[in-house]
Amino acid sequence: MMMTVRMGILVAVGLTVLSMMGCKGGGDVPFYHIEAPVAEVAAGAGGEVRIRFVAAEGYHWNKDYPARFRIDEAKGLTVKKKTMSKADFHDNDGVGLLPISVKGESVGETTLEGTASFSVCNSSECRILKGIPVKVPVRVR
16 A cells, blocks of 8 residues: 655555655755555564655765654554664665564554654755654554
């Protein structure tokens, strides 16, 4: 399932993508979007949720910023680590990657919800983004 949020419009398609807007010079300019593909894990077994922080054209993931991610809700999932720090994020050619280990408790659809703080930069500025909500669909089979 994909959800794209742009200027208040929600479209469902097969992968979760949350686009966030920032203001610069009086207009809305997208600085990044977040991709979170549907994670599939077996009930009683471990798996991985992967979140991608994709900077807009001309920007890149700021690997030096102390990025954080806090899990706010994970119904039907066991998560070993509730708060991730800079060391848990990876820079992949300007895209921030965050793998999160989870264990499925019971069969069904659920959502891992969290809050991210991170930064994206271009050659002249860095945008610090705090308290960004992230939802990742998870299918426990």
